[in-house]
Amino acid sequence: MCQEKCPKKVLDEVFEAGLGYRKAIYTPFDQAVPRTPVIDRANCTYYEKGTCKACEKFCETNAIDFNQEDKILTLQVGNIILATGYDLFDARKMQQYGYGRLPNVFTSLEFERLSNSAGPTNGHIVLRDGVTEPRSVAIVHCVGSRDKNHNSYCSAICCMQSLKFAHLVKEHTEATIYEFYIDMRTAGKGYDEFYQRIMEEGGIFVRGKPAEITDVARTPEEEGKLILQVEDTLVGQQRRFPVDMVILSSGLEPRADAKELAVRFGISCSFDGWAIEKHPKLDPIATMTEGVYVAGCVSGPKDIPASVAQGAAAAARVLGRIQQKQMNLEPIKATVHAEHCSGCRICNTMCPYNAISFDDVNGVSSINAAMCQGCGTCVAACPAGAISGSGFSDEQVLAQIEGLLRVGADGLALRRSAYPETHHDEIEEAVRA
Amino acid sequence: MTNYLYYPGCSMEGSGRSYRESLEGICEPLGITFEEIDDWNCCGATEYVSLSTTPAYAMIARNLAIAAGERKGTEPLVAACSACYLNLAKTDHYMGQQPALNARVNDALGAGGLHYDPGTIKVRHLLEVILNDVGLDRVKAAVKKPLTGLKVAPYLGCMVPRPDVDGAYTNHEQPNDLDRLLRALGADVVDYPLKTECCGGHMTQVAPKVGLELIRRLVAEAERREAVMMVTVCPMCQINIDAYQGEMNAMFHTHYKMPIVFFTQLMAVAFGLEPGKAGVGREYTNAKKTLVAALKAAPELALAAAGAAPAHKPRPDKRALPMPRMTDSEVEE
Numbered sequence: 001m002c003q004e005k006c007p008k009k010v011l012d013e014v015f016e017a018g019l020g021y022r023k024a025i026y027t028p029f030d031q032a033v034p035r036t037p038v039i040d041r042a043n044c045t046y047y048e049k050g051t052c053k054a055c056e057k058f059c060e061t062n063a064i065d066f067n068q069e070d071k072i073l074t075l076q077v078g079n080i081i082l083a084t085g086y087d088l089f090d091a092r093k094m095q096q097y098g099y100g101r102l103p104n105v106f107t108s109l110e111f112e113r114l115s116n117s118a119g120p121t122n123g124h125i126v127l128r129d130g131v132t133e134p135r136s137v138a139i140v141h142c143v144g145s146r147d148k149n150h151n152s153y154c155s156a157i158c159c160m161q162s163l164k165f166a167h168l169v170k171e172h173t174e175a176t177i178y179e180f181y182i183d184m185r186t187a188g189k190g191y192d193e194f195y196q197r198i199m200e201e202g203g204i205f206v207r208g209k210p211a212e213i214t215d216v217a218r219t220p221e222e223e224g225k226l227i228l229q230v231e232d233t234l235v236g237q238q239r240r241f242p243v244d245m246v247i248l249s250s251g252l253e254p255r256a257d258a259k260e261l262a263v264r265f266g267i268s269c270s271f272d273g274w275a276i277e278k279h280p281k282l283d284p285i286a287t288m289t290e291g292v293y294v295a296g297c298v299s300g301p302k303d304i305p306a307s308v309a310q311g312a313a314a315a316a317r318v319l320g321r322i323q324q325k326q327m328n329l330e331p332i333k334a335t336v337h338a339e340h341c342s343g344c345r346i347c348n349t350m351c352p353y354n355a356i357s358f359d360d361v362n363g364v365s366s367i368n369a370a371m372c373q374g375c376g377t378c379v380a381a382c383p384a385g386a387i388s389g390s391g392f393s394d395e396q397v398l399a400q401i402e403g404l405l406r407v408g409a410d411g412l413a414l415r416r417s418a419y420p421e422t423h424h425d426e427i428e429e430a431v432r433a
Numbered sequence: 434m435t436n437y438l439y440y441p442g443c444s445m446e447g448s449g450r451s452y453r454e455s456l457e458g459i460c461e462p463l464g465i466t467f468e469e470i471d472d473w474n475c476c477g478a479t480e481y482v483s484l485s486t487t488p489a490y491a492m493i494a495r496n497l498a499i500a501a502g503e504r505k506g507t508e509p510l511v512a513a514c515s516a517c518y519l520n521l522a523k524t525d526h527y528m529g530q531q532p533a534l535n536a537r538v539n540d541a542l543g544a545g546g547l548h549y550d551p552g553t554i555k556v557r558h559l560l561e562v563i564l565n566d567v568g569l570d571r572v573k574a575a576v577k578k579p580l581t582g583l584k585v586a587p588y589l590g591c592m593v594p595r596p597d598v599d600g601a602y603t604n605h606e607q608p609n610d611l612d613r614l615l616r617a618l619g620a621d622v623v624d625y626p627l628k629t630e631c632c633g634g635h636m637t638q639v640a641p642k643v644g645l646e647l648i649r650r651l652v653a654e655a656e657r658r659e660a661v662m663m664v665t666v667c668p669m670c671q672i673n674i675d676a677y678q679g680e681m682n683a684m685f686h687t688h689y690k691m692p693i694v695f696f697t698q699l700m701a702v703a704f705g706l707e708p709g710k711a712g713v714g715r716e717y718t719n720a721k722k723t724l725v726a727a728l729k730a731a732p733e734l735a736l737a738a739a740g741a742a743p744a745h746k747p748r749p750d751k752r753a754l755p756m757p758r759m760t761d762s763e764v765e766e
Binding site: 011013018019092094095096098099100101103107110120121126128129130131212214215216218 | 604605606624626650654750753754755757759
């Protein structure tokens with residue numbers, strides 16, 4: 001009722017991908033949990049001008065409370081699962097594809113809304129004018145992925161997503177479909193069969209990444225169309241494809257604040273911003289920090305089945321831990337030898353896991369063995385050499401470093417790959433000296 | 434007054450005379466001065482570097498060495514011609530990147546008692562200096578005769594926003610730098626997606642069919658987008674589109690008459706200079722008539738625009754889907 005009566009219409013740039021509208025009081029989307037409407041303060045007339053309250057007047061259960069404030073909840077928990085997902089690559093960054101300038105260039109997310117029967121066009125696949133059905137559609141793969149200028153990794157989901165789009169376009173319209181790809185990556189159960197099905201349905205696959213999408217026609221046939229200029233790498237020729245509609249299959253990116261998230265939860269992330277797992281193959285849902293787990297795209301691009309599997313695995317892992325009376329911990333820990341500790345507290349602030357506390361009574365630092373991850377930072381930092389790591393004596397570590405930096409008869413390091421190329425000369429000189 | 438070192442290059446003396454004349458006309462209103470470097474030589478244009486690298490780079494570096502020697506402070510070296518800008522910037526960049534080239538070039542320079550350390554002097558293009566140092570506010574403040582209603586197609590050519598080794602331009606495919614500048618003069622800038630396409634370069638000499646086709650595309654698109662004039666930053670683009678338009682028309686049996694002027698010419702005219710004094714009229718496809726007519730109509734158009742109720746954009750069809758919102762840097766003021 002409140003959403004029906006609210007007089008303020010707002011462009012929904014989140015769920016409707018900028019193609020549809022919502023009210024200033026709205027439920028984020030139909031399947032939202034909890035399914036309670038929220039008020040968008042920035043756009044609500046009441047917050048702007050102090051009058052309106054239409055929603056309040058019509059609410060039968062008196063549920064509208066204009067004085068509600070954001071609340072920050074502090075919870076004590078033993079385990080955390082990070083499932084913060086991804087951001088979509090902003091296709092505006094690739095100006096050569098004209099997104100935002102050429103009306104009939106759409107992003108994958110926009111197309112999802114277009115093809116959804118509950119979406120802004122009730123599932124009619126139409127051009128930006130809202131009425132015309134396209135007679136030809138081009139789907140561009142790898143927009144912002146596998147691209148040195150943007151993200152060099154493969155976003156994993158776009159090939160299958162693009163094939164799905166082709167299928168939907170075929171189902172809803174009579175359009176000819178072109179897929180522009182670098183490589184088709186359809187590994188997965190039933191995936192390649194789907195690819196073959198789209199080919200049988202008549203999808204045209206062009207191997208090449210479009211250089212440009214333009215509305216500048218060179219021939220009368222191109223008039224009024226969007227033209228994709230592409231090097232067809234199978235034919236070895238430059239080709240031009242005039243189409244009515246283009247869908248950009250944008251890649252996946254880490255959330256904009258992914259690095260801040262990593263710092264806050266004491267986990268590490270790659271240079272791109274994807275969270276790093278404890279072990280990429282053998283423990284892909286745990287992190288190096290005990291009790292912090294990752295599921296889904298926070299640790300890298302992945303499709304729905306993989307995300308669901310990770311989510312379930314992480315939940316099961318946490319449930320198992322909650323029900324345990326005892327915990328198995330890694331055996332590698334650091335210990336403070338109290339008789340050598342001067343009580344300088346340097347190690348207290350160095351510990352990335354907050355496992356070291358200061359014992360005021362005895363004037364020494366002590367390590368909480370349940371929290372210690374055995375990283376060795378405090379061992380190296382202690383000026384008195386009062387902390388040792390179990391299984392790693394200083395002599396062992398130093399011997400390993402020496403082995404790594406060993407120089408052969410030719411004066412060159414034997415294991416050059418062990419350290420960055422930029423430092424080869426420097427390190428070799430230091431070792432020789 | 435901010436002073437810059439200035440490398441004119443050959444075209445400013447010849448085919449691009451109107452560029453030089455108009456540049457002189459905009460310095461004072463913008464509060465900048467240019468000091469021509471002494472005894473400069475050819476920049477190698479587009480040919481020499483592809484024939485023989487060391488002599489070409491040595492020849493270009495001679496200009497850099499002279500400029501570095503004449504510098505009083507940290508002022509950069511400004512070139513108005515895109516080819517000169519690119520060659521000077523490229524030489525500085527490659528000398529810094531390739532120690533072997535640096536040694537060979539400096540060996541050659543040494544014969545003339547000169548030396549140049551890459552990175553000493555910053556090479557910049559006039560357009561970028563006006564946008565980033567002078568700023569659009571100052572440009573707007575200097576406008577006395579706004580070019581209201583003058584429909585122009587902004588055309589940069591290939592050598593200004595790319596390769597952009599210093600990252601001075603944010604956008605290399607569809608840069609809006611020249612658009613913003615022309616808009617500040619009051620002009621009506623049309624969306625011209627071919628702004629960084631090739632003007633044909635020296636194809637007009639070696640393969641006229643190719644060169645003339647490239648020119649045809651540019652001119653045809655400007656006309657299709659209802660521009661009455663093209664505006665460029667590059668003497669090479671200007672001469673190609675201007676001087677070869679007749680030949681192009683003959684080849685394709687077309688009748689295009691699209692004048693092309695330098696952006697500084699429109700700036701000078703908007704700042705109050707007589708079109709003739711800004712070099713307008715030197716083109717083969719004369720721009721004077723169009724420009725004078727536009728100047729005459731401009732005050733009335735401006736008045737009408739000011740008097741009319743705030744312009745309501747034609748209401749889009751209710752069924753139409755909204756366009757994506759652009760981020761702030763892409764939105765033009």
